[in-house]
Amino acid sequence: MQQAQNTKDKVSMRQLAMLYIITGFVPAIRFLPSYTALVAEEASWVSPVIAIIPIGITIFFLHKIFSRSKDKSTFDIINTILGKYVGNFMIFIHLVWVLFLLAYYTRLHGERLVSAVFPSINITFFIVIALVVTSFVLRSGATAIARMGEFITPIVILMFIFLTVFLLPKVRIDALLPVYFNDTIPLIKASLGTFSLFSYMVILLMVSTKITGKEKTAKTWIEAGLVYFIMLILLIVMTVGLLGSTVTSRAASPFLIIAKQISILDTIENIEAIVVAMWLLSDAMLIATMALVSLNIMKYFFKLSDQRNIINIMLVFTYIFSLGIASNRFEIDTFASNIIIYFNTIVGFGTPALLYIVGTIRKKI
Amino acid sequence: MKRFLVISILLILSIILISCSQLTGSRAEIDKIFNTRIIAIDKIEDNKVLYTITSKAGIAAEQGQQAVKTTTIITSEGATVFEAVRNMLQYAHKRPHYGHTEFILFGEDTAKDGILPYLDFISRNQEFRYNAKIYIVRELTANSFLEKLNSGDLYLADRLSIIEDNSNKLSKSGRVTLAEALFVFSKENVSTFLPVISIAPTKAGESPSEGKYDMILKDYAIFDQDKLFAFLDDELSMGVNWVKNRILSGVILVDAPDKKKVAMEIIQSKTSIKPYIDENGLQCTISIKFNTNIAETMSTEKIFTIESIDILKQLQEMQVKKDVENILNYAQEKDMDIFGLVSNFVMKYPMMKNELRANWRELFSEIKFKVEVDSNINTTYVIKESATSK
Known part of the structure; x- marks a missing residue:
């Protein structure tokens, strides 16, 4: 039984990278064009490039930490480097944060569908559907979710490329230029948006205790990062280039707005269903992945032999928390731009940096 | 047993999604939907909004006769565009759907007061598309423009669409989408131009036909921020295009x-x-x-x-x-x-x-x-x- 459970948990670093592309792309579509357009206006599309520097440093830290601890789980590595008490405290902070993100993204999944596609449907309907699906998926274990990621990520990328082909020629250059030295400060601030999304990489490393291919950490994440960066730059170029920075910064779903403008040879229109399909597939992966990370941390933290026993309890908690997290969309948006972005940045950069510095001083890596 | 349970739940959910109107309130039969292609917005007395929508309403031809292609026009009033949209539901024979709206018309007087307040609902509502085109109706309200032109020779939206395509051959006007208009309106100290449509009595020989009008798409109206400032003539409009x-x-x-x-x-x-x-x-x-x-x-x-x-x-x-x-x-x-x-x-x-x-x-x-x-x-x-x- 235990052996079967272990097989279900095996995930390769490459699969994690694929999962990252899809889980990072959902919040990017919703949040990045509006946030970067508000902060950096025409220059917003350059902001992912600025984020490459801190992300490169983070990948370096992670490679140093993980490549020399092939047989240890992320939790073991944290405890080895920081010691039992501080390490467990760090893991606990991550648990609280991931549970919060799980509830937040579950709520956003419902909010987005209600505000953009189905305005007259009760949000709980979408939240319950998402959690029921997640409940079934979680029972299959990390390996099954990672394989789902391997299958769904290329589909989502292909959908995105398809939309890009029709949207890119409509982009207005005057909406994207000028970019100059006086944009440096806004660009640094806007790059925080991209970097905060990169923090999910650290969270994903807790998806399983059996991660293989750690020796290729840097190579795998640089490759995935490049694909992700290109997608982010195209995403911002298309939204800001078509709507302008002012309209983009005020739009709740700018990518859906521009997708609705696609007309193929003045004949085929209304293909925004592709965007909705992208949302649903990516949301399903994001929620399932966050739930899996939460379960895995809880399993480690509470020394559980089988995490399946707590799936339903956790999802009921997620349901209640997702509805109670905010009373309306405005509160959620304020919360995202005032708290989540900064906490993500601290977790995303702080955890690897702390582990690397302490590990180097204590000669544990 | 477990597999049977999962399949049962999926089946129940599918049936609920396609047939339960209580749960999915936006569901509607296709024959009960009014697919709007043109919307017209006018400001009337007491600062109220006169809201007009049109869709196809072809009447089948009798043997040997040509089908009459009239357009169904529904109007409504309200303190805001949204209220007018909802008030319309009190008597509209079908439920309006705005996903296929191609043209947004504003009457001249409304445009002089500023069109941005009226564009708010359209840019906010999830059904509209930002590639809908905006036109300013010269010397008339947008509503009377549609009423006068609804003669039955061609659906109004088809007629506007054909004239719009033909206008490329003259370049004395053009098309401006909602996205383009919002892009310019969001800029400080920049003005913009929108195409103008008007009507003129259809000429049969030397005298105008009784009650029949042509739709004319030419010239631009220029805007100071969102307020209509002036109409340009043919040559100035072509100058803009150059x-x-x-x-x-x-x-x-x-x-x-x-x-x-x-x-x-x-x-x-x-x-x-x-x-x-x-x-x-x-x-x-x-x-x-x-x-x-x-x-x-x-x-x-x-x-x-x-x-x-x-x-x-x-x-x-x-x-x-x-x-x-x-x-x-x-x-x-x-x-x-x-x-x-x-x-x-x-x-x-x-x-x-x-x-x-x-x-x-x-x-x-x-x-x-x-x-x-x-x-x-x-x-x-x-x-x-x-x-x-x-």
């Missing part, structure tokens, strides 16, 4: 040596704008290159000689230069940058971005323009000489 690189085709009339008209058809055109700042202040060179074909000559002179072609070339260049200079002078007199030239200057001088944008109204009127026009006459059509040339 500067904005929106000329697709068109006609240039020049005089042959015997003062008879020669019609040139514009085949290709390209406008480039080069802004620069020097000790003389802001300057801007507008370079236009275009090609034409000789489409018609009413002259009996031989105009297809090298010398005559050169003269025609110079004449057409002078004509275009005059159109462009006229619209530039007009815009500068009114302190209205309807061309969005601030973007060209900001792109060239990014360090001056804030200063240029903040003071653009004053700066725009001080720009010294230089218009350079270069053209070529490519060819003519199936006969080389005039059929009546000497």
Whole structure:
């Protein structure tokens, strides 16, 4: 039984990278064009490039930490480097944060569908559907979710490329230029948006205790990062280039707005269903992945032999928390731009940096 | 057992999703949906909104007769556009759906008061698309424009769509989408232009037909922020299209040596704008290159000689230069940058971005323009000489 459970948990670093592309792309579509357009206006599309520097440093830290601890789980590595008490405290902070993100993204999944596609449907309907699906998926274990990621990520990328082909020629250059030295400060601030999304990489490393291919950490994440960066730059170029920075910064779903403008040879229109399909597939992966990370941390933290026993309890908690997290969309948006972005940045950069510095001083890596 | 349970749940959910109107309130049968293609917005007394929507309502033809293609028009009133939309549901025979809205019309008086407050609902509502086109109705309310034109020869939206496509052949107007309009309205100190439609009695012989009207799409209306400022005439509107690189085709009339008209058809055109700042202040060179074909000559002179072609070339260049200079002078007199030239200057001088944008109204009127026009006459059509040339 235990052996079967272990097989279900095996995930390769490459699969994690694929999962990252899809889980990072959902919040990017919703949040990045509006946030970067508000902060950096025409220059917003350059902001992912600025984020490459801190992300490169983070990948370096992670490679140093993980490549020399092939047989240890992320939790073991944290405890080895920081010691039992501080390490467990760090893991606990991550648990609280991931549970919060799980509830937040579950709520956003419902909010987005209600505000953009189905305005007259009760949000709980979408939240319950998402959690029921997640409940079934979680029972299959990390390996099954990672394989789902391997299958769904290329589909989502292909959908995105398809939309890009029709949207890119409509982009207005005057909406994207000028970019100059006086944009440096806004660009640094806007790059925080991209970097905060990169923090999910650290969270994903807790998806399983059996991660293989750690020796290729840097190579795998640089490759995935490049694909992700290109997608982010195209995403911002298309939204800001078509709507302008002012309209983009005020739009709740700018990518859906521009997708609705696609007309193929003045004949085929209304293909925004592709965007909705992208949302649903990516949301399903994001929620399932966050739930899996939460379960895995809880399993480690509470020394559980089988995490399946707590799936339903956790999802009921997620349901209640997702509805109670905010009373309306405005509160959620304020919360995202005032708290989540900064906490993500601290977790995303702080955890690897702390582990690397302490590990180097204590000669544990 | 577990698999049976999962399949049962999925089946139940599927049945609920497709048939339970309580749960999915937005569900509607296709024959009960009013697919709106044109919406018209007018401001009426007490600051209320008159909201009009149209859709196809063909009446089947009897044997040997042509089908009558009338358009169903529904109107509603409200304190805001949204209230008018909801008030309409009290008597509309079908549920309006706005996902296929192609045209948004504003009456002249409404446009003079500003169109942005009315665009808020359209840009916010999840059913509308940002590629819907905006038009300003001249001398009428948008509602009466639709009512007068609904004669039954062609669906109104089809009629507007055909005229819109045909307008490319003249380049005396154009199309502006909701996305483009919002893009410009969001810019400080920049004006914009929107195409104008109007009606005129249909002529049968020399006298107008009783109760029948033609839909005319020509000219631009220019806006100071979101308020209608003035209507441009044919030549000024074409001047706008030359500067904005929106000329697709068109006609240039020049005089042959015997003062008879020669019609040139514009085949290709390209406008480039080069802004620069020097000790003389802001300057801007507008370079236009275009090609034409000789489409018609009413002259009996031989105009297809090298010398005559050169003269025609110079004449057409002078004509275009005059159109462009006229619209530039007009815009500068009114302190209205309807061309969005601030973007060209900001792109060239990014360090001056804030200063240029903040003071653009004053700066725009001080720009010294230089218009350079270069053209070529490519060819003519199936006969080389005039059929009546000497």
